[in-house]
Amino acid sequence: MVEVIEKKNQVEVEREALLAFLAQQRAFLLTTLQGLAEEQATRRTTASELTLAGIVKHLTSVENGWRTFVKEGPQEVDYESRETQEFHENSFRLIGEETLEGTLAAYERGAEETDTYFRSLPHLEVSQKLPPAPWFPEDASWTARDVLIHLIRETAQHCGHADVIRESLDGQKTMG
Template sequence: MTDANEKDDRVDVEREALLSFLAQQRAFLLTTLQGLDQEQASRRTTASELTLAGIVKHVASVEDSWAEFVRDGAPDVDYSSPKAQEEHENSFRLIGEETLESTLADYERTARETDAYFRSLPDLEVSEKLPAAPWFPEDASWTARDVLLHLIRETAQHCGHADIIREALDGQKTMG
């Protein structure tokens, strides 16, 4: 095997490991919705505005936007604007004609597209400058690897939220 093939093999192993961890977190999140109808999945059970359906919608939106970031670079968004704040808040709730069923289908589509896109990259070193936002260092960049790690972290964090919401809803413990 040549050095180039060895490197490609390591990239594929790393990529598949990261995508596998992301898939595991997605599955944990979806477990919190098992056996629930739309009313239950949309019910607030804590002091926060979070609901199980809203969390899934948000995680799908975040995953979509980070894949788009790797593909096209950072969007030109003023995150402090009322419009950006409203979009962020709406990413956590079903609005209009959105249903639990359509939200779950969108999450499944997003997962397939994210996985396919990251598998299509020649390596995980593709890098883009992060958007100007108070929570990112100025002029910092992230690689595709950084984005996958962030998606794992983001999904895992919301799995914890979802577990608490589900336990408060009906006592079901999805993580233990």
């Protein structure tokens, strides 16, 4: 009985540590948008197409997609199709009626859903086969743990982009 409790506690400690690191990266990202008007948050400041609002929108899509992957398994995607490329490009920019306020709200909702879902799992060994893609090894699988680590990595990478964009925008350094 003690062994089962210790194992459960280890799972909870690991899960909470990973979620805490992810929350920290999310907070860093949101710091880069503090005090900005929508026009500033959607302005390109470097040679890249990236904007601060676009990064938030993209990371919302990333979290939602990977949460769905853990729940339901891989979705079939034609990575060569123009439709897929257009979807990916549009995940980095506000289009139509999208606003900074709505994008930030969607990001916070998605973060809450991710945290709630991963806390509901009995363990982080839940595994799904990765979809066929040029960047994944053939027949590879990822656990829920792998997905959380990937979300931390991707969010941290985009925090760096956001820091450069913000510094180029108004000189503010948010990460150091």
